[in-house]
Amino acid sequence: LYEGAELGEDGPTGLITYMRTDSLHLSDFAVNDAREMIEREFGEKYLPEKGVFYKSSKRAQAAHEAIRPSSVARTPDSLAKYLEKDQLRLYTLIWERFVACQMNPAVYEVTTIDIEAGDALFRTSGKRLLFDGHARITGVKLDKNEQLMPQLDEGEKLVDHRVQPDQHFTQPPPRYSEASLVKTLEKEGIGRPSTYASIIGTIQDRFYVRSDKRRLFATELGLLVNDMLVGNFQRIMQTDFTSKMEAQLDKIEDGELDWVEVLRNFYAIFAEELAEAEVNIEKVKGKVALDENGEPMPCPICGSEMIERWSRFGKFYGCTKFPDCKGTVPLNRDGKILRVKKEDLECPECGKEMVVRMSRRGPFLGCSTFPECRGTKSLESEKSLRQLKTEAEFAGLSCDKCGKPMNVKFFRGRPFIGCSGYPECKNTYNPTKAREALDAGTLERDAAAVKEAEDKYERIKAEREEEAKADKERSDASKESPTEEYV
16 A cells, blocks of 8 residues: 555555554645545534644654555545455555544433333433534444433333343453553553563563463562552652653753753652661561461571561572571462471482472472482472362373373363373373273273372362361451451
């Protein structure tokens, strides 16, 4: 469309202006051209008193005009025989939006209607079109939850065609994706297009947020850092701070402000905020670690006091004697102390003791002799009931290649059955095909292993139900306890 389309006798003709721009600037020639066409084709009531001009974003490629038809006289209908289907659709969109932006806006009346039906009262709301304006070109555009209402008079009798119950649930605001976060950064004037990628990369690299199914979730560390920054540096953490600073830099460049004075005014307040923040941060970093009973927790190695510490994988308890003592106590995602049963502590590879380690996916058991031995085991306390039930479903299977037991493993939340002899044996079973084979009787399982896995599932399920019940009772008790009133 820009480089030129064959228009019969007119030959190759550029139909639109330069398209690699997000500018909203329109030339006087283009605006007058559109106004003449609107008055001629639709009448004066569709024509504003003067041309409509739009302000471009500071980041827009303002060296070019907005994307528009090179001549408004070339209507989509006149070009239909020359353009391919997709080209015509795109040109129609550009032409209609350009012409519509120079027309008077459509006028709607927001209407709420109460309908009586016996003892019942129904209420509906919507919009009624009073003047089509720019919608004469683009058509009426409604949001997903909007509807056009017909002309109704008070007391008018309506015909009952059908009554259909429809249940709706409110939805929480959606999580940011990387794309929607960039859109918000641009809207709030934070950063520039060249820095958006590094901003998103930094907050993930520092584990302030985690990405799950293309959605960004704030981590506990990210929430803590956010609270500390917003609480101690309110002026700097305002979303318009960057744009205000850039405006000051522009004035410095134009000679309207003295850069020394700007820095002096900034640091006078910043120094006070920084001094206060350092005190507050130390209070958070030095918080005493407490056990399940609310008592100070001693270091499991030297017996010294422990405090809350943070790593890239989240919060944990660390010894106050660090680095002389490296005693730590891991916490799960709920901030509770991870307790490991004795039978879980033997390494499946070398038989030596295992310790709790952390990864970005959560806690796990790793051999204490790492890196000499890389044996690992999953923590039963961290497995979901779905995982445990799946393990019980496929327990007792043997590898048809090497004869070793097959284990249920999970990759990105989906189960598969893999040989315990990995990496020497990389045999796997598909869960769906394994179910079909078990139903058909062509695949056998060890009865003792099946019973052990099923018993473990039922035991852990019962334990968690008891824990949930106890937590609810404690929560209910705390709500019923009397609270002091202060005047």
